[in-house]
Amino acid sequence: MxxxxxxxxxxxxxxxxxxxxxxxxxxxxxxxxxxxxxxxxxxxxxxxxxxxxxxxxxxxxxxxxxxxxxxxxxxxxxxxxxxxxxxxxxxxxxxxxxxxxxxxxxxxxxxxxxxxxxxxxxxxxxxxxxxxxxxxxxxxxxxxxxxxxxxxxxxxxxxxxxxxxxxxxxxxxxxxxxxxxxxxxxxxxxxxxxxxxxxxxxxxxxxxxxxxxPEAISSAVCAFPDAASAVETVIEAVQYGVPMARVEFLDAVAVAGVNAYSKTTMKVAPTLMFEFHGTDAWVAEQAQIVAGIAADHGAEDFVWTADAEERTKLWQARHDLYWATKAIRPGSELYTGDICVPISELAGQIEAARADIEDSFLLGQIIGHVGDGNYHAAYIIQPDDARELAEAERLAERLVERALTVGGTASGEHGIGTGKLKFLRAEHGDAAVDLMKTLKSAIDPKGLMNPGKLGQGG
Amino acid sequence: MxxxxxxxxxxxxxxxxxxxxxxxxxxxxxxxxxxxxxxxxxxxxxxxxxxxxxxxxxxxxxxxxxxxxxxxxxxxxxxxxxxxxxxxxxxxxxxxxxxxxxxxxxxxxxxxxxxxxxxxxxxxxxxxxxxxxxxxxxxxxxxxxxxxxxxxxxxxxxxxxxxxxxxxxxxxxxxxxxxxxxxxxxxxxxxxxxxxxxxxxxxxxxxxxxxxxPEAISSAVCAFPDAASAVETVIEAVQYGVPMARVEFLDAVAVAGVNAYSKTTMKVAPTLMFEFHGTDAWVAEQAQIVAGIAADHGAEDFVWTADAEERTKLWQARHDLYWATKAIRPGSELYTGDICVPISELAGQIEAARADIEDSFLLGQIIGHVGDGNYHAAYIIQPDDARELAEAERLAERLVERALTVGGTASGEHGIGTGKLKFLRAEHGDAAVDLMKTLKSAIDPKGLMNPGKLGQGG
Incomplete structure (x- = not known):
């Protein structure tokens, strides 16, 4: 060099x-x-x-x-x-x-x-x-x-x-x-x-x-008795063909944090937030279809609106979630896990992740882009506490290991970087990872382009 | 060996x-x-x-x-x-x-x-x-x-x-x-x-x-004064966000062939056939939105139906198009060109392709999956006439050359095979084609997997 x-x-x-x-x-x-x-x-x-x-x-x-x-x-x-x-x-x-x-x-x-x-x-x-x-x-x-x-x-x-x-x-x-x-x-x-x-x-x-x-946008929010009921609602809406523009899951911890931070009054329970895009009539119908499915799964209070101000307030609360979660424990930072599974496995994965948190000394919440089967667990840690960081790492690794047993992936959207290189062979198998290395060597024979990561490590 | x-x-x-x-x-x-x-x-x-x-x-x-x-x-x-x-x-x-x-x-x-x-x-x-x-x-x-x-x-x-x-x-x-x-x-x-x-x-x-x-399906058919009006209708429907399940273009020659073969009575003019998927209300609304846009572009007779039998008949005519076109000239076969362009360029490309056919001694028709900017020209040839085959090849090559000048691709869905290898460098440039060859050599160093094609030729 x-x-x-x-x-x-x-x-x-x-x-x-x-x-x-x-x-x-x-x-x-x-x-x-x-x-x-x-x-x-x-x-x-x-x-x-x-x-x-x-x-x-x-x-x-x-x-x-x-x-x-x-x-x-x-x-x-x-x-x-x-x-x-x-x-x-x-x-x-x-x-x-x-x-x-x-x-x-x-x-x-x-x-x-x-x-x-x-x-x-x-x-x-x-x-x-x-x-x-x-x-x-x-x-x-x-x-x-x-x-x-x-x-x-x-x-x-x-x-x-x-x-x-x-x-x-x-x-x-x-x-x-x-x-x-x-x-x-x-x-x-x-x-x-x-x-x-x-x-x-x-x-x-x-x-x-x-x-x-879209010409029209409607939003809806709805609390469920448990995560499984929420996920089942999403699965049935998908099977019905409702083209949900957004469908976000928040667990009870996340909802409580949002209420405290954003002064909202959502019921503290596993919750789905929806957004529908289309014409006036079509966004109303999408909300009605999903409301019916949600009711079948025990939802009590499906509230939907096409009012722009109410919608903005609702989604602002979702966007503030990062700050709301940090506010649960002053001075804290979030350690975020990210995995994606076939949607039929999602409820079980979320419940197991929730149980892990209950068994841990850390606080944490679970949210998800559930139409995709993608969810995040955020563990609330003190940034300079090595024991807390190690525990968050342990919990996040368990998410990945559990996802891989059901045909899921180690990352839905955050990527591999250096942090998840170690899961590459478990997810893709030797032949695929070796092929990735073959491609890397062919295109970057000196191994100089972002070295030590994808195509070299793993 | x-x-x-x-x-x-x-x-x-x-x-x-x-x-x-x-x-x-x-x-x-x-x-x-x-x-x-x-x-x-x-x-x-x-x-x-x-x-x-x-x-x-x-x-x-x-x-x-x-x-x-x-x-x-x-x-x-x-x-x-x-x-x-x-x-x-x-x-x-x-x-x-x-x-x-x-x-x-x-x-x-x-x-x-x-x-x-x-x-x-x-x-x-x-x-x-x-x-x-x-x-x-x-x-x-x-x-x-x-x-x-x-x-x-x-x-x-x-x-x-x-x-x-x-x-x-x-x-x-x-x-x-x-x-x-x-x-x-x-x-x-x-x-x-x-x-x-x-x-x-x-x-x-x-x-x-x-x-x-989908719970409900509606179909529509509509004749236009010219290809440009049909394509403009599609562009506006796309911009409106109508999620058309199918939108097929047929030129006047294709419509005439269908009428003769399938005993339909469609107006002999550039035509769009639509299919909409959704709920009863939503497929009706999609058809109404598109009908309004089509009327703005000179369509006279937008006909839509949610009746399964009428819909099947309409699409059967589209599916019979291959046989209908061959029936235009007994004993003939079709030589089919396939390109895809940015949709704003589609009308011009179709009109130029139509003009090429008018200038040629061959008969031909133009159809397209126009929501994608993908169209086919089918040239009707006698299978054992070398002069006709050469003319069809010449016309199909002109489609590709014209598509590449507007940022399109040499094939929307048929692929490269050996027939379109010669266009690979013109479309992708030397660096990209050389990279394809690098990938091929890395994965198949002996060059034995479907040799002489992609990754070797071109």
């Missing part, structure tokens, strides 16, 4: 947009999860594809590791430079290049964030639907195969990325996909890079799908 | 399920397209994953090419054994292994056909939605990334394959995906094999998504 030479050359290329300042390196040494920090040797802020290509070529020539970096909102250590080197921060690649309302697509540089794109879309009647908690960059969301609360209806990043431009370790710019909604021409390179967590190249541009903002 | 030894060993393994009979080899020497036939040296009919693994190991050990084969309904030469060797026909791998209604998924061996699966699903209230014209095998449909008439609403094979088992050229069984609806764990191996046209391995098992059969 010829690091000094590389940094000097990058300074020549980027000027002040290549920095070795401690504060900036420190900022890039961690993500929002709990994994051990590690500093990059320098951070680059390219603005163009050409600059990214030059950075990649210089790093490969000099055997210097690279870490692609979006908004830094990943949770499993994705962007931590395990072997130092150059972090390639795409924040200055933030141009929205084209919006084509008739084709329902937008072309953006990879540093554009989801909120930035939706702000720009306001005048068009269209929205970008993928909404992880953070205001993540689209490049990062694609790399983590992110989703959020609207994936049941509108899909995850897997479904919403039509095309990419990616600088691969050989310095070439690979264009994947097209502007057509579907294609049968060639290996699906788009989906090779979506979810690759920056280990196969640096995404510089995305063409993403947009969806019409 | 040690062919004789391989065939002897395979006879030992499979008995009469390995044949070198001329009639069987001949049947496997072509698909339903127009590309030059080539005979395999033998055809194997495995029943188990273990047998497929043994076939693959023997072929690789002896440098013998292999061609995975489903129902043989591909159209671009996908299954033609360009270099001879062993065709691996999966027709006896036709077991439906598991149906899980609560999770909306089915697990099938790769030789199961789409109609077989839907017949088995009848009692469940669920359907498998992907419907190419032929009764293709699911393994073949996955390999070609097939779609059909319901892709706008329910997605293509890309969206409906959750998990695969694939025997790779090293003889290993790779398991991809899981039973969870979404996952963020690892490279997306499922989508590496979907669309790979049998060049990276033999698919032996698929886990596919099922969709609820």
């Amino acid at each position: 010829n690091l000094t030479h590389t940094i000097t050359a990058l300074q020549g290329l980027l000027g002040e947009r290549l920095t070795t300042a401690n504060a900036v390196r420190d900022h890039h040494s961690r993500d929002t999860g709990w994994h051990a920090a590690a500093m990059p040797d320098a951070v680059a802020f390219p603005r163009t594809v050409g600059e990214v290509q030059e950075i990649v070529r210089l790093c490969v020539e000099n055997d210097v590791p690279m870490v692609p970096y979006g908004a830094g909102s990943s949770m499993e250590g994705h962007t931590i430079p395990a072997r130092g080197g150059i972090t390639i921060d795409t924040r200055e690649m933030n141009q929205i290049l084209e919006i084509r309302p008739q084709d329902g697509l937008a072309v953006v540089q990879s540093g554009v964030t989801r909120k930035q794109l939706n702000t720009e879309l306001r005048a068009t009647g269209l929205m970008f639907s993928v909404d992880p908690g953070a205001d993540a960059s689209l490049g990062g969301m694609a790399s983590t195969r992110g989703s959020g609360t609207m994936a049941y209806r509108y899909g995850t990043m897997r479904d919403n990325v039509l095309a990419l431009k990616v600088v691969t370790p050989d310095g070439k710019l690979v264009k994947t996909g097209s502007r057509a909604r579907k294609s049968s021409t060639g290996y699906d390179l788009t989906h090779l890079f979506v979810g690759a967590e920056g280990t196969l190249g640096v995404i510089t541009e995305l063409t993403v799908r947009l969806h019409p903002i | 040690n062919l004789t030894h391989t065939i002897t060993a395979l006879q030992g393994l499979l008995g009469e399920r390995l044949t070198t009979a001329n009639a069987v080899r001949d049947h496997h020497s072509r698909d339903t397209g127009w590309h030059a036939a080539a005979m395999p040296d033998a055809v194997a009919f495995p029943r188990t994953v273990g047998e497929v693994q043994e076939i693959v190991r023997l072929c690789v050990e002896n440098d013998v090419p292999m061609v995975p084969y489903g129902a043989g309904s591909s159209m671009e030469g996908h299954t033609i054994p360009a270099r001879g060797g062993i065709t691996i026909d999966t027709r006896e791998m036709n077991q439906i292994l598991e149906i899980r209604p609560q999770d909306g998924l089915a697990v099938v061996q790769s030789g199961v056909t789409r109609k077989q699966l839907n017949t088995e699903l009848r009692a469940t209230g669920l359907m498998f939605s992907v419907d190419p014209g032929a009764d293709a095998s699911l393994g073949g449909m996955a390999s070609t990334r097939g779609s059909g008439t319901m892709a706008y609403r329910y997605g293509t094979m890309r969206d409906n394959v959750l998990a695969l088992k694939v025997v790779t050229p090293d003889g290993k069984l790779v398991k991809t995906g899981s039973r969870a609806r979404k996952s963020s764990t690892g490279y997306d191996l499922t989508h590496l094999f979907v669309g790979a046209e049998g060049t990276l391995g033999v698919i032996t098992e698929l886990t596919v998504r099922l969709h609820p059969i």
Whole structure:
């Protein structure tokens, strides 16, 4: 590795947009999860594809590791430079290049964030639907195969990325996909890079799908006697074909936290929150259908509204959940588990996760994007207490192990990073993981692109 | 290549399920397209994953090419054994292994056909939605990334394959995906094999998504003054958020053919046929919304019905289109072009394709799955007339060239095979095609899996 030479050359290329300042390196040494920090040797802020290509070529020539970096909102250590080197921060690649309302697509540089794109879309009647908690960059969301609360209806990043431009370790710019909604021409390179967590190249541009903002939106909230009744309601609504735009589960602990923090008066019980999109008549009918199914499963107080103000208040409470949960225990932080299972297994998994929490000395809550079978357990810990952190890790690992026994996955939307590499073989088997390594070696023979993660570890 | 030894060993393994009979080899020497036939040296009919693994190991050990084969309904030469060797026909791998209604998924061996699966699903209230014209095998449909008439609403094979088992050229069984609806764990191996046209391995098992059969279905048909008005209607319905289950375009030639063949009395003009899925009220409202949009674009006679018999008659006419078109010219066959473009470009593309036909000595018609921007031109030729075949090829190539100038793709659903390999670089660029070759070499270093096609040619 010829690091000094590389940094000097990058300074020549980027000027002040290549920095070795401690504060900036420190900022890039961690993500929002709990994994051990590690500093990059320098951070680059390219603005163009050409600059990214030059950075990649210089790093490969000099055997210097690279870490692609979006908004830094990943949770499993994705962007931590395990072997130092150059972090390639795409924040200055933030141009929205084209919006084509008739084709329902937008072309953006990879540093554009989801909120930035939706702000720009306001005048068009269209929205970008993928909404992880953070205001993540689209490049990062694609790399983590992110989703959020609207994936049941509108899909995850897997479904919403039509095309990419990616600088691969050989310095070439690979264009994947097209502007057509579907294609049968060639290996699906788009989906090779979506979810690759920056280990196969640096995404510089995305063409993403947009969806019409519905004419009408209704919301509903409903308490259940237990988690199983809530999940059964969702299963039957799915089987009925109700295209729920959102369906979020909150356990009683989460509801109590929301009530305390957001001054709401929801019944403290396992709860579903719904959102329906369509015409006035259709959102009313969807709510009525689901109300009937919910009543069959013991729900007492199905309340729905198409009033924008009431709806905003309801969903604001859901969005405040992170803060509400932290407020349960002053000075605390959340350790968040993330798994996804076939929906028929969801109730059992949630109940077992709840029982784990009852048996533990930690407090915790369970929420879920239940249309997808995806749920999170948030363990409330003191950030500097090693015993609490270890207990949260133990509980989160149990979630994964339990999910894998029923055909589920170790992560629904947060990804592998370094934190979940250890589950890769248990989930996918040796042949699949070895094939992943074969792909990594073929595309990045020197192993310099976000090293120590997907395609190498596991 | 040690062919004789391989065939002897395979006879030992499979008995009469390995044949070198001329009639069987001949049947496997072509698909339903127009590309030059080539005979395999033998055809194997495995029943188990273990047998497929043994076939693959023997072929690789002896440098013998292999061609995975489903129902043989591909159209671009996908299954033609360009270099001879062993065709691996999966027709006896036709077991439906598991149906899980609560999770909306089915697990099938790769030789199961789409109609077989839907017949088995009848009692469940669920359907498998992907419907190419032929009764293709699911393994073949996955390999070609097939779609059909319901892709706008329910997605293509890309969206409906959750998990695969694939025997790779090293003889290993790779398991991809899981039973969870979404996952963020690892490279997306499922989508590496979907669309790979049998060049990276033999698919032996698929886990596919099922969709609820709707409570109500309505259909509509409507004639327009020109193709542009029809396409504008579709664009506005998409922007309105109408989840059209089917939206098919037929040009005037196609409508005339249908009228003659199916004894219908549709107005001979550019026409849209719609199908809406939902509740009674919602399918009525969808039809009314689209009727309003169509009227704004000059449609005169928007007719819709929720009556099952009328609907069946209408769609039967669409399904008979192939035979109706052949009946226009007795003794003829159809040469079918297939492209997909951003929908805003569709009207212009269809009009240019129509003008090409007017300028040609051939007859032809244009139909399309227009919600996706996917259309087909069918040229009516005498099968043994080389001049007509060459003219059809010329016209079909013009479709592709024109599609690529507007960000479209050389194939919406038929695939590359050998017929469209020549367009791969024009569509994807050198870096992407070279990356495809890198992937092929890494997974199939001897180049024995469906050789001369994707990953090698182009």
